[in-house]
Amino acid sequence: MTLKIATFNINGIKARLPRLVEWLEETQPDIACLQELKSSDETMPTKEIEAAGYGFLYHGQKGFNGVAILARGAQPVETQRGLAGEDEDEQSRYLEADVHGVRVASIYLPNGNPQPGPKFDYKLRWMARLRERAKVLLASEIPTILTGDYNVIPHDDDVWDPRGGMANDALMQPESRDAWFRLLGDGWTDALRSRHPAGGVWTFWDYQAGGWQRDHGFRIDHLLLSPALADRLEGAGVDKDHRGREKASDHAPTWAKLS
DNA sequence: ATGACGGATGATATCCGA
Numbered sequence: 001m002t003l004k005i006a007t008f009n010i011n012g013i014k015a016r017l018p019r020l021v022e023w024l025e026e027t028q029p030d031i032a033c034l035q036e037l038k039s040s041d042e043t044m045p046t047k048e049i050e051a052a053g054y055g056f057l058y059h060g061q062k063g064f065n066g067v068a069i070l071a072r073g074a075q076p077v078e079t080q081r082g083l084a085g086e087d088e089d090e091q092s093r094y095l096e097a098d099v100h101g102v103r104v105a106s107i108y109l110p111n112g113n114p115q116p117g118p119k120f121d122y123k124l125r126w127m128a129r130l131r132e133r134a135k136v137l138l139a140s141e142i143p144t145i146l147t148g149d150y151n152v153i154p155h156d157d158d159v160w161d162p163r164g165g166m167a168n169d170a171l172m173q174p175e176s177r178d179a180w181f182r183l184l185g186d187g188w189t190d191a192l193r194s195r196h197p198a199g200g201v202w203t204f205w206d207y208q209a210g211g212w213q214r215d216h217g218f219r220i221d222h223l224l225l226s227p228a229l230a231d232r233l234e235g236a237g238v239d240k241d242h243r244g245r246e247k248a249s250d251h252a253p254t255w256a257k258l259s
Numbered sequence: 260a261t262g263a264c265g266g267a268t269g270a271t272a273t274c275c276g277a
Contacts, residue, residue: 011276012266036276038267063267064275111277151277171277206277207264220277250265250277 002234003100003258005031007147007221009108009204009251013037013066016249017045023242023253024052030072031099032253033106035149037066037092055099061092067106067148071099079103085129093126094133102229103137107148112170120170123151127179131186137226138187144226146188149251151220152180154190157199159218171220189230191223191256196236203238203254211250212243221254232258 006029010016013034024032032054037044041060049056055075058068059082069076076097083094096105107130112123130146137144153172156162166172184190192201202217211217225233236256243252 015266036266111275113277149277166277169277204277208277209263211264218277247265 003031003102004029004255005033005104005145005147005223005258006239006253006255007033007035007106007149007223008253009035009149009221009249011036011038011249011251013039013045013068014043015247017048019242019245019247019249021048021052023239024054024070027239027253027255028072029255031102031104031145032070033104033147034068034070035066035106035108037061037068038064039066057095057097059092059095065092065108067092067095067108069095069097069099069104069106074099076104080133083126083129083133085132086125094130101143103142103144105144105146105148107146107150109149109151111151112176115168115170115173120173120175123170124175124179127176127183131179131183134183134188135186141228142226143228145229145256146224147222149220150180150222152176152222153218153220154180154193155199158201160202160216166218171218184224187227188224189227189233191225191230191233191236192219192238192254194230194233194236201238202252204251205243207250221251223254223256225256229258234259
């Protein structure tokens with residue numbers, strides 16, 4: 001009995017629906033966390049997702065953001081929506097549920113560009129708020145996966161050219177990385193990194209400037225495992241070929257397999 | 260240095276993303 005959990009920033013659930021259903025049918029994840037739905041709850045394609053055999057819990061927002069948790073043959077039971085600590089924050093970026101015997105959070109962490117500036121400040125505040133929630137989950141000892149688009153490039157070997165145009169990007173600033181490593185230091189395991197410690201594995205390729213064709217990518221979609229689940233990690237990878245298809249997202253699905 | 264591509268929107272130009 002294994003559990004396969006995946007994260008996929010789909011860049012528009014309505015525009016990506018055929019690709020999304022195709023990916024679910026081909027790879028059959030037990031749990032799939034989605035980000036950047038770019039759809040309000042009212043226009044969410046619930047019938048199509050359920051017809052693919054998945055329970056569908058979502059937190060939509062018109063135009064931007066939006067996160068969801070899909071579970072094969074099961075309905076995720078919501079445990080939290082949004083993060084505490086900033087009452088005026090209306091952005092749909094965090095959704096948490098119990099399903100298939102684990103706690104799972106679908107995360108769409110703010111991009112933070114341009115930096116410095118208010119968007120970067122919001123990113124760093126959001127990371128601090130996420131860490132507070134993550135501490136509560138660790139203390140609970142519930143087997144937990146925090147997964148999604150973190151918009152953080154943790155190491156220089158997680159980006160094709162660390163000294164090029166990305167060097168000043170919010171995704172790899174020291175403040176972003178410090179917040180990432182503070183979170184991991186509390187006891188989380190970066191599933192993909194633990195299986196591919198040398199780096200060089202990308203989850204995102206820009207649509208622009210031939211990013212995919214030149215393999216100019218970086219790693220920003222992550223799965224963080226609580227200690228009990230880290231002990232059960234059997235494999236992790238990226239469904240890279242899905243990035244090369246017609247009308248693909250700019251992210252590729254990223255997954256971990258647990259025993 | 261800039262823009263490039265793509266999705267979404269009370270759209271036909273502008274925003275946001277990474």
